[in-house]
Amino acid sequence: MGKQALSPGDPTSFSRPELVAVTHIHLDLNVNFKETKLQGRADLTLNPRSQETTQLVLDSRDLSITSVKVQSTGQVLEYSLGTPIGTFGCSLTIQLPANVSEGQIISIEYETSSSASALQWLGAEQTVGKRHPYLFSQCQAIHARSMIPCQDTPSAKITYSAEITVPEELTVLMSALQDDSETQSSKAQPGTKVHRFRQPIPMPTYLIAIAVGHLESRQIGPRSRVWSEKELVDLAAFEFDETEMFLETAEALCGPYVWGQYDLLVLPSSFPFGGMENPCITFVTPTLLAGDKSLANVVAHEIAHSWTGNLVTNRTFEDFWLNEGWTVFVERKIKGRIQGEPARHFDAIGGLKELHETVERRGASDPLTCLVHDLRGVDPDDAFSTVPYEKGHTFLYYLEVQLGGAEAFEPFMKAYLDHFKFKSISTDDWRNFLYDYFPGKHNILNGIDWDSWLHKPGMPPHIPSYDTSLSDACTALADRWRKWQETPPKPFNPTDWASLSPEQHVEVLAQLLAGPALTPSKVEILGKTYNLSTTKNCEIRFRWIRIGLKARWEPAIAPALEFVTEQGRMKYVRPIYRDLYDWEEARPHAIATYKQNRASMMWVSAHTVAKDLHIQE
Numbered sequence: 001m002g003k004q005a006l007s008p009g010d011p012t013s014f015s016r017p018e019l020v021a022v023t024h025i026h027l028d029l030n031v032n033f034k035e036t037k038l039q040g041r042a043d044l045t046l047n048p049r050s051q052e053t054t055q056l057v058l059d060s061r062d063l064s065i066t067s068v069k070v071q072s073t074g075q076v077l078e079y080s081l082g083t084p085i086g087t088f089g090c091s092l093t094i095q096l097p098a099n100v101s102e103g104q105i106i107s108i109e110y111e112t113s114s115s116a117s118a119l120q121w122l123g124a125e126q127t128v129g130k131r132h133p134y135l136f137s138q139c140q141a142i143h144a145r146s147m148i149p150c151q152d153t154p155s156a157k158i159t160y161s162a163e164i165t166v167p168e169e170l171t172v173l174m175s176a177l178q179d180d181s182e183t184q185s186s187k188a189q190p191g192t193k194v195h196r197f198r199q200p201i202p203m204p205t206y207l208i209a210i211a212v213g214h215l216e217s218r219q220i221g222p223r224s225r226v227w228s229e230k231e232l233v234d235l236a237a238f239e240f241d242e243t244e245m246f247l248e249t250a251e252a253l254c255g256p257y258v259w260g261q262y263d264l265l266v267l268p269s270s271f272p273f274g275g276m277e278n279p280c281i282t283f284v285t286p287t288l289l290a291g292d293k294s295l296a297n298v299v300a301h302e303i304a305h306s307w308t309g310n311l312v313t314n315r316t317f318e319d320f321w322l323n324e325g326w327t328v329f330v331e332r333k334i335k336g337r338i339q340g341e342p343a344r345h346f347d348a349i350g351g352l353k354e355l356h357e358t359v360e361r362r363g364a365s366d367p368l369t370c371l372v373h374d375l376r377g378v379d380p381d382d383a384f385s386t387v388p389y390e391k392g393h394t395f396l397y398y399l400e401v402q403l404g405g406a407e408a409f410e411p412f413m414k415a416y417l418d419h420f421k422f423k424s425i426s427t428d429d430w431r432n433f434l435y436d437y438f439p440g441k442h443n444i445l446n447g448i449d450w451d452s453w454l455h456k457p458g459m460p461p462h463i464p465s466y467d468t469s470l471s472d473a474c475t476a477l478a479d480r481w482r483k484w485q486e487t488p489p490k491p492f493n494p495t496d497w498a499s500l501s502p503e504q505h506v507e508v509l510a511q512l513l514a515g516p517a518l519t520p521s522k523v524e525i526l527g528k529t530y531n532l533s534t535t536k537n538c539e540i541r542f543r544w545i546r547i548g549l550k551a552r553w554e555p556a557i558a559p560a561l562e563f564v565t566e567q568g569r570m571k572y573v574r575p576i577y578r579d580l581y582d583w584e585e586a587r588p589h590a591i592a593t594y595k596q597n598r599a600s601m602m603w604v605s606a607h608t609v610a611k612d613l614h615i616q617e
């Protein structure tokens with residue numbers, strides 16, 4: 001496809017909101033588990049931005065459109081679907097009636113494809129309870145168009161409402177507030193129920209989300225419940241019982257939480273991400289259920305998105321760092337408030353290691369290691385990495401130090417979020433506000449190497465010197481393991497581990513993984529000394545498996561294949577599949593396991609792992 005932007009406003013969207021904006025979407029959909037399709041209607045409320053406009057251009061991917069009408073009159077409108085382009089789907093162009101007025105509603109009858117890229121349909125046998133089917137969505141970055149005909153660009157924000165019909169024994173959750181007026185559906189569909197939702201806060205379409213399953217909930221705070229299949233709900237309630245503390249800390253830093261409810265949904269294990277910041281209901285992976293709350297930083301991250309990303313949104317995904325770099329910065333501010341600044345710095349040190357591995361893997365000249373991206377002709381799923389998160393965080397931390405520390409930067413952060421709330425912005429908008437906010441510090445701002453930070457590939461031009469008081473013990477233990485010549489008696493024992501926190505265990509293994517490969521015999525002794533093969537903590541298990549694969553320790557292959565089969569979180573499965581592929585002896589097992597698992601993987605996971613394994617889909 002080459003470097004071709006799909007539209008002047010957003011390289012990854014066909015839509016033209018600058019001509020006619022969709023301001024509200026109402027969904028009336030039946031969830032058809034038998035055909036694995038959503039079937040029904042999307043009513044789009046329009047706001048014409050220029051009287052000359054005669055067309056509404058939407059994004060669509062594998063949608064079957066039945067009809068397009070003016071809701072008030074029933075007037076049938078002509079429409080056409082453009083030629084599909086790669087994974088971007090195609091344009092849906094609707095010929096509008098003359099003199100479209102603000103508030104006019106266009107009704108689109110449609111159904112999704114049975115393999116819509118935003119949706120995963122699970123049979124009962126794929127769930128924990130084994131008795132009911134399950135459906136969940138993942139729209140970020142550009143999959144909403146496979147679920148709804150819409151302007152699938154974060155440059156446009158919509159409110160939405162929905163009536164969702166499902167089998168009466170199932171629960172429906174959406175990224176919206178639930179209307180209590182649940183009613184039995186019409187006689188047309190006995191045994192079903194209609195669930196109603198409304199999202200009054202304008203948001204980008206990538207935050208539209210749905211989940212349907214046999215779910216239970218537990219109250220974990222004054223504005224929070226945790227939802228999951230019943231087998232996990234008490235575990236989840238324990239794991240995430242700090243949620244209200246995180247919310248209150250975030251409000252003190254960022255301003256009022258505008259979304260009302262803050263629920264958590266623990267998804268089936270195929271969910272491809274640690275968490276997804278769907279408003280009112282964050283979706284999380286069950287791999288966070290470590291039993292010791294040590295992975296709850298992901299919840300702090302998703303809570304932070306309630307401001308950075310969901311309230312102030314990147315105009316296109318080329319400025320994705322405005323969503324993720326700021327969110328990591330706020331996530332670690334929350335950690336600093338609750339556990340102290342050394343803990344904030346400890347996480348930043350770990351994040352830098354992940355950034356370094358990404359830059360090493362992609363290559364320090366890869367344009368996708370720039371902070372601001374050029375996504376013309378690039379599927380955001382293929383561009384996704386830790387770069388916007390960790391290079392973005394490092395940049396904001398650097399600016400905080402340059403501009404006078406937290407007492408100067410935190411008020412700026414709160415003012416920035418208030419100034420741009422409900423809007424979509426670019427990096428230039430953000431930088432202009434920074435200059436306006438600090439009129440007396442332009443000498444400092446003009447001394448920033450903006451071009452290197454924003455547009456140069458590779459590691460950041462400056463690496464902050466973080467407080468190492470919590471990582472020093474990890475470095476000392478990792479160094480002892482690296483330097484040991486394996487001469488008996490072994491100078492290690494379980495008390496080494498017992499004196500460290502789960503987060504520090506992760507850091508020790510991260511340091512060993514980042515260094516030269518260990519010998520297979522040393523890996524064997526490491527695993528036995530600290531019982532690493534039986535850990536319930538997925539962050540530890542992930543790094544332990546990778547240390548074994550890097551050492552070409554054969555007993556690591558089976559646990560690796562088991563781990564990538566048990567769960568579908570891409571943070572874990574992609575590096576492990578790549579490590580297996582790089583080990584010639586393990587490669588055929590990796591390819592066979594992928595082919596066996598592909599049908600039960602979310603689209604984005606199967607798509608990206610196929611590329612990692614050099615398999616033509």
Ligand SMILES: CC/C=C\C/C=C\C[C@@H](O)/C=C/C=C/C=C\[C@@H](O)CCCC(=O)O
Pocket residue numbers: 140141272273274275276298317318320373380381383384385388569570571604
């Ligand atoms: C730089 C590329 C530009 C845009 C990419 C945008 C979205 C990519 C799409 O794949 C969705 C990503 C969703 C991520 C959700 C949660 C992450 O913050 C956590 C990822 C790591 C984890 O599993 O913990």
Ligand SMILES: [Zn+2]
Pocket residue numbers: 301305323324327
């Ligand atoms: Zn995020």
